[in-house]
Amino acid sequence: MPFRIGLTRDFLTDDGRVGWGDIGLAALDEAGDVTWDFIDTAEGDITPDAVRGYDALIVLTPRVTADTLKGADRLVLVARFGVGYDNVDVEACTRHGVLVTITPGGVRGPVSVAALTLLLAAAHRLGQKDRLVRTGRWNDKLAYMGTGVTGRTLGLIGWGNIGREVSRLCAPLGMRQLAADPYADPAKAAADGVTLTDLDTLLAEADFAVVTCALTPQTHHLLDAERLARMKPAAYLINVARGPIVDQVALTEALVAGRLAGAALDVFEVEPPDPADPLLALDNVLLSPHAIAWTDQLALGNGSAAIRSALDVAAGRVPAHPVNPEALDHPRLLARKVSR
CATH class of the missing domain: 3.40.50.720 (NAD(P)-binding Rossmann-like Domain)
Structure with missing residues (x-):
C-alpha cells in the first residue's frame, strides 16, 4: 500500500x-x-x-x-x-x-531578515514617511526624524535558531547586543559578542527589543503591562514570533500614551485582528499579516x-x-x- x-x-x-x-x-x-x-x-x-x-x-x-x-x-x-x-x-x-x-532550517534566514527589515523600517519611520508622500505632506518630514542603529542596544527576547541569526545579521551594524534566554549557551553568546541577561534588564536597556522566542504556556503574555513599562520611551518593540507573547492591549496603551516610540508587528494575539482594533489606527506602528518573511x-x-x-x-x-x-x-x- x-x-x-x-x-x-x-x-x-x-x-x-x-x-x-x-x-x-x-x-x-x-x-x-x-x-x-x-x-x-x-x-x-x-x-x-x-x-x-x-x-x-x-x-x-x-x-x-x-x-x-x-x-x-x-x-x-x-x-x-x-x-x-x-x-x-x-x-x-x-x-x-x-x-x-x-522546519527550522527553512525559516532561519527569511524570518531573521524579516526581523531586521522591520527593525530598520521602524527606526527610519518608514511607514510614516510613506504616508507623508501619499497624503501630500512632504514638508512635514522634519517632524519624523528616525533613530540611527549604530551604537544602540539590540535586545533579543529568545536567542535560539532565529535569535542567533538576527545577532549575526546585526553584527555589522555596530549595535550592542543583549539576549534573554534561559536555554542559551553562555560560551556561544560570548563568542558572538552577545551579553546574556535577564529579561527585565534587557527591556530597560534595549533601544530595539525583538521577540524571537517560542510561544509556550510560560511565554504567554511574557511582555505584559509591567514589563512593557520597563522599556525606554524612545524604544521600539519588534515581534516576529507569536502574537500572544505580548499583551496586545497593554502594548496599545503604551503606544497611545507615548511610553514607547513605536512597534513593528508581524503577529497578533488574534489573527486576523479585528479591523476595529485601536492598534490598527496608530501612526507609530508597522503591521504585516503574519507574512513579512514569506x-x-x-x-x-x-x-x-x-x-x-x-x-x-x-x-x-x-x-x-x-x-x-x-x-x-x-x-x-x-x-x-x-x-x-
Whole structure:
C-alpha cells in the first residue's frame, strides 16, 4: 500500500494554484511508493474524516486536535510547514503515536531578515514617511526624524535558531547586543559578542527589543503591562514570533500614551485582528499579516524540509527536528520500523 501524504488546502489559491510557488512538490512526484494530494481542510480544525487514510500530513495553518486524531487510522507524522506548532496538539499526537516535526532550517534566514527589515523600517519611520508622500505632506518630514542603529542596544527576547541569526545579521551594524534566554549557551553568546541577561534588564536597556522566542504556556503574555513599562520611551518593540507573547492591549496603551516610540508587528494575539482594533489606527506602528518573511526562499526551504520529513518516515527513517521524539517509542511508529 503506498504511503499517503496529505497537504492542508490553505497552500492553494482559490483557483487551485499553489500560492507559495515552488515548495518542493517535485520530490513527492519522484518518490517511489508514495501518493499525495490536498485534504479538504483550509482553515479551522482538521476533521477526523479529512485525515482518515493518510500516513502523513503537511500542515500550514489548520489545527490538529485530539479530535482530529480520532480519524487517524494510519497517521504517523504531522510535518509543520514552519517552526511554530501552537496549532498542533502535541500531547495528543504523542499519545496516538504521531510524530510532529518542524522546519527550522527553512525559516532561519527569511524570518531573521524579516526581523531586521522591520527593525530598520521602524527606526527610519518608514511607514510614516510613506504616508507623508501619499497624503501630500512632504514638508512635514522634519517632524519624523528616525533613530540611527549604530551604537544602540539590540535586545533579543529568545536567542535560539532565529535569535542567533538576527545577532549575526546585526553584527555589522555596530549595535550592542543583549539576549534573554534561559536555554542559551553562555560560551556561544560570548563568542558572538552577545551579553546574556535577564529579561527585565534587557527591556530597560534595549533601544530595539525583538521577540524571537517560542510561544509556550510560560511565554504567554511574557511582555505584559509591567514589563512593557520597563522599556525606554524612545524604544521600539519588534515581534516576529507569536502574537500572544505580548499583551496586545497593554502594548496599545503604551503606544497611545507615548511610553514607547513605536512597534513593528508581524503577529497578533488574534489573527486576523479585528479591523476595529485601536492598534490598527496608530501612526507609530508597522503591521504585516503574519507574512513579512514569506518569500520564495522560505517557501522552498520549509516545503522541502517538511516533505523530507514525510519521505524519511515513509522509508523508515527518523526525520530531522521532531518536537516529540518520545513518540518514537509508540507501538504505531515501532510497527512502521521508525525508531531511534
